[in-house]
Amino acid sequence: MTVKNMTKKQIQTFFEILREQRPHPETELNYSSPFELLVAVTLSAQATDLSVNKATDKLFPIANTPEKIYALGVDGLKEYIKTIGLYNSKAENVIKACKILIEKHQSQVPNNRADLEALPGVGRKTANVVLNTAFGQATMAVDTHIFRVGNRTGLAVGKNVLEVEHRLIKVIPKEFILDSHHWLILHGRYCCIARKPKCAECVVSHVCNWPDKYEFGAHRQIKTKNIEV
CATH class of the missing domain: 1.10.340.30 (Hypothetical protein; domain 2)
Incomplete structure (x- = not known):
């Protein structure tokens, strides 16, 4: 089943919420240079x-x-x-x-x-x-987590990592692009996991277009403070 692409409004809300959840996302790899x-x-x-x-x-x-x-x-x-x-x-x-x-x-x-x-x-x-x-450039490294999140949610539907990468760069608003890689990988690693996604706990489930999300506990209506849904 093909997931419908998110609208601009959905994408804006999606990243506003992820930013609110993790204002300063960072890689989990240890490094100092x-x-x-x-x-x-x-x-x-x-x-x-x-x-x-x-x-x-x-x-x-x-x-x-x-x-x-x-x-x-x-x-x-x-x-x-x-x-x-x-x-x-x-x-x-x-x-x-x-x-x-x-x-x-x-x-x-x-x-x-x-x-x-x-x-x-x-x-x-x-x-x-x-x-x-390291250099603050607007690039998008698509790993298995980001590939899954992009396709499952409708944020960036693509048959391969390059298609997903290009669509993410195209649709993500500029205000989010530098941190979007970390938001997406952390969301995929800890919430939108492969076999049993934690839709019941997901802060962006209401803007996700995955048809099966309700089977995993997503609520049909979620009101998020100070954010238009």
């Missing part, structure tokens, strides 16, 4: 933020620059990240990326998509996260 963020996001592919944080909380105090991580070598880096899925290939990619950053970018993380995606282990999603979170 663009480079640490780049490494953390690279390691987070097919892994939880919690597992990445456990590893980087030990790694970054020892090595948190391209030079220091490169000096560890692949085997040295593996010792810190071996609890993370796919750690063998991730260690190789991070070391190769550090070498490129040192040789081509003066050890600085580039703030453009082309140079980021040229780094080993960095695809479009990782580049979007870094551009948005």
Whole structure:
């Protein structure tokens, strides 16, 4: 069943409520520099933020620059990240990326998509996260959570992540675009979950177009203070 796209009014209300719920959303990955963020996001592919944080909380105090991580070598880096899925290939990619950053970018993380995606282990999603979170650019990293929320709610219906990404950038009002990635991923991670979405607790269920939401406890009418519904 195809979900009907949200109207402009629904989208405006949707993000007003998410902003009210989380005025200052942030990534759950621990980092203190663009480079640490780049490494953390690279390691987070097919892994939880919690597992990445456990590893980087030990790694970054020892090595948190391209030079220091490169000096560890692949085997040295593996010792810190071996609890993370796919750690063998991730260690190789991070070391190769550090070498490129040192040789081509003066050890600085580039703030453009082309140079980021040229780094080993960095695809479009990782580049979007870094551009948005580290450099404040209006990008949208579509992971499984955001893909699900976009399609389920009618916010951005698309057959693949690129379609959803392009529609989100198109329909999200400018006032919300910089924080929208974090609002959507957190909403998908903790409320609009895959198998048993918490529609009964959802603060935006009244503007969601998912036909099955009532089966999961969504209320048919919700009055939200100071927000027009």
